[in-house]
Amino acid sequence: MSEQAAMMMSDSAKDAVMHMAAMTPSPPPSMSMSPAKPKLDLTLYLVTSSSLLPPGATLESHIEAAIKGGVTIVQLREKNLDTAPFIALGKRVHSITKKYGVPLLINDRVDVALAVGCEGAHIGWDDMEYTTARNILGPTAIIGLSVSNLTQASLAASTTTDYIGIGPVFPTRTKPDASTPLYPSGVRQILGLIHSKRPELPSVAIGSINATNLQAVLYKSRPTEGLPLAGVAVVSAIISSTDPESAASGLLSLYKSPAPWAPPPPSQSTAFTHFYLPLILDKVVTIIRSIKEHKPLVHHITNAVVKNFSANVTLAIGGSPIMSDNFEEAADLAAIAPQSACLVNMGTSGPAERRLYALAIRENNKAGKPVVFDPVGAGATGMRKETVRWVLDECGYVDVIKGNEGEIRTVAGEGIRMKGVDSGAGGGIDELVKVVKGVAARERNVVVTTGVTDVLSDGSRTVLVSNGHPFQALVTGMGCALGSVLCAALAVNKDDKLMSCLAAVLLYNVAAERAVKRDGARGPGSFSVAFLDELYEIGEICARGEGGWLDSVKVEFM
Numbered sequence: 315m316s317e318q319a320a321m322m323m324s325d326s327a328k329d330a331v332m333h334m335a336a337m338t339p340s341p342p343p344s345m346s347m348s349p350a351k352p353k354l355d356l357t358l359y360l361v362t363s364s365s366l367l368p369p370g371a372t373l374e375s376h377i378e379a380a381i382k383g384g385v386t387i388v389q390l391r392e393k394n395l396d397t398a399p400f401i402a403l404g405k406r407v408h409s410i411t412k413k414y415g416v417p418l419l420i421n422d423r424v425d426v427a428l429a430v431g432c433e434g435a436h437i438g439w440d441d442m443e444y445t446t447a448r449n450i451l452g453p454t455a456i457i458g459l460s461v462s463n464l465t466q467a468s469l470a471a472s473t474t475t476d477y478i479g480i481g482p483v484f485p486t487r488t489k490p491d492a493s494t495p496l497y498p499s500g501v502r503q504i505l506g507l508i509h510s511k512r513p514e515l516p517s518v519a520i521g522s523i524n525a526t527n528l529q530a531v532l533y534k535s536r537p538t539e540g541l542p543l544a545g546v547a548v549v550s551a552i553i554s555s556t557d558p559e560s561a562a563s564g565l566l567s568l569y570k571s572p573a574p575w576a577p578p579p580p581s582q583s584t585a586f587t588h589f590y591l592p593l594i595l596d597k598v599v600t601i602i603r604s605i606k607e608h609k610p611l612v613h614h615i616t617n618a619v620v621k622n623f624s625a626n627v628t629l630a631i632g633g634s635p636i637m638s639d640n641f642e643e644a645a646d647l648a649a650i651a652p653q654s655a656c657l658v659n660m661g662t663s664g665p666a667e668r669r670l671y672a673l674a675i676r677e678n679n680k681a682g683k684p685v686v687f688d689p690v691g692a693g694a695t696g697m698r699k700e701t702v703r704w705v706l707d708e709c710g711y712v713d714v715i716k717g718n719e720g721e722i723r724t725v726a727g728e729g730i731r732m733k734g735v736d737s738g739a740g741g742g743i744d745e746l747v748k749v750v751k752g753v754a755a756r757e758r759n760v761v762v763t764t765g766v767t768d769v770l771s772d773g774s775r776t777v778l779v780s781n782g783h784p785f786q787a788l789v790t791g792m793g794c795a796l797g798s799v800l801c802a803a804l805a806v807n808k809d810d811k812l813m814s815c816l817a818a819v820l821l822y823n824v825a826a827e828r829a830v831k832r833d834g835a836r837g838p839g840s841f842s843v844a845f846l847d848e849l850y851e852i853g854e855i856c857a858r859g860e861g862g863w864l865d866s867v868k869v870e871f872m
């Protein structure tokens with residue numbers, strides 16, 4: 315179809331042409347858009363929307379600047395243009411993209427793509443059916459398909475599409491009619507499904523991706539098996555910028571650098587790989603000694619009930635506690651100390667606290683400082699469930715989630731209701747292990763579940779710890795203050811987060827056992843004082859390089 319023909323045709327005539335093309339089993343060579351399939355690099359995918367340009371900017375100059383900044387593929391997505399101006403714009407833009415060897419695709423309008431003679435089209439579920447588009451554009455055109463759920467992903471992966479656009483990842487103002495946000499965990503599920511159907515098929519994510527969340531999207535969406543995202547697609551992050559070249563180069567450099575919270579390659583964190591107990595306990599001692607040596611800062615965003623006890627626990631192990639709910643110092647606190655971590659405990663949270671969690675998590679992510687999230691009472695109210703979802707889906711990355719069984723089951727999505735904030739009970743330990751592993755794999759972090767037997771997992775390695783004492787359940791703040799110890803251990807040992815958590819849990823629970831053996835620990839009150847003494851004492855023992863206190867550990871590796 316020629317440019318003129320496409321411009322002059324009514325919609326029904328166009329449909330008729332498309333329909334005829336659909337009936338054609340293989341396209342005549344003249345319909346092919348280019349002799350060979352252009353190289354597809356989805357790394358940084360610019361999707362346009364002229365309406366979002368800053369005042370005075372032109373789409374052409376913006377696209378050229380963005381390509382100079384590193385954009386690898388462009389999609390012309392202009393919802394309000396009639397056919398003739400759309401084709402004219404397409405031709406102008408194509409003359410730019412061709413200069414840089416960057417493919418240009420047209421959104422929705424296969425006829426416009428054909429008239430422009432560009433490299434292909436991107437089509438959604440309300441647009442032309444894939445086979446029809448392929449028949450019209452020919453085998454060498456690049457054609458991408460949108461998917462917003464598993465059913466669409468399954469259908470799209472059974473076509474010969476060149477790539478899949480998964481979205482929206484987050485809520486976005488750019489596409490008011492977009493489906494429910496998938497968040498990185500939903501993208502991950504879709505990637506898993508695509509892998510099972512077409513293992514080589516590349517995908518990009520789209521929907522409010524920007525410099526703040528790009529690395530979290532990449533990291534959290536990465537499936538255990540199969541291809542990770544082949545790129546990210548953005549509209550406003552580049553189009554609305556007054557400096558599109560820097561916006562693009564900034565995104566590209568974030569894309570190419572490892573996330574600050576990503577653990578080093580496995581060869582550097584060997585200690586926990588073979589579950590060799592003496593080696594592991596050696597490492598536990600080293601971590602506890604290191605807390606005393608480096609006095610890591612633990613920024614507590616925690617509930618009023620437990621602040622005092624948490625500060626005392628942090629001090630007893632050699633850390634440096636700061637309790638701050640101040641928006642204005644969250645960024646400084648994340649950056650100020652060479653070794654620090656942030657505890658986000660949602661014990662008493664409301665809308666203001668939620669905004670603070672978001673800020674603190676982002677600032678600590680940026681600074682490469684670990685974040686521990688304690689979803690206190692997660693299942694108790696709708697608001698708490700929503701806070702959990704929001705922290706995990708929208709606030710960036712949390713390195714560790716720590717909670718009791720009921721809380722972790724809620725995080726897993728079981729939605730059980732809890733009475734107050736005490737532990738809920740579920741099935742047996744094997745079933746709990748499955749849940750804990752599942753959450754850790756989904757979030758790509760470490761999950762610590764406290765109970766008579768604590769279950770720690772990073773999604774592939776799991777360890778059970780059965781130390782501790784029933785008095786722990788009778789002291790307010792005892793569960794929350796474990797978050798402080800986890801933070802201190804993570805701050806001094808980021809290489810193997812599961813190992814840091816194990817060190818914290820062993821220190822905490824062995825201290826509890828030793829506390830009840832002390833003279834005078836008659837009940838919860840005297841126990842809590844003796845417990846602080848024991849935390850301190852074990853730190854001193856570790857500082858001397860001694861590991862005898864670990865003789866009583868009850869750990870099982872799975």
Ligand SMILES: Cc1ncc(COP(=O)(O)OP(=O)(O)O)c(N)n1
Binds near residue numbers: 438
């Ligand atoms: C790369 C990429 N992925 C998804 C979309 C969304 O396409 P669609 O569902 O057709 O919605 P509109 O863009 O037409 O509003 C996309 N455009 N690009």
Ligand SMILES: Cc1ncsc1CCOP(=O)(O)O
Binds near residue numbers: 522
């Ligand atoms: C086209 C599209 N498809 C899903 S979300 C979206 C819009 C993305 O725009 P932005 O990057 O500005 O959120």
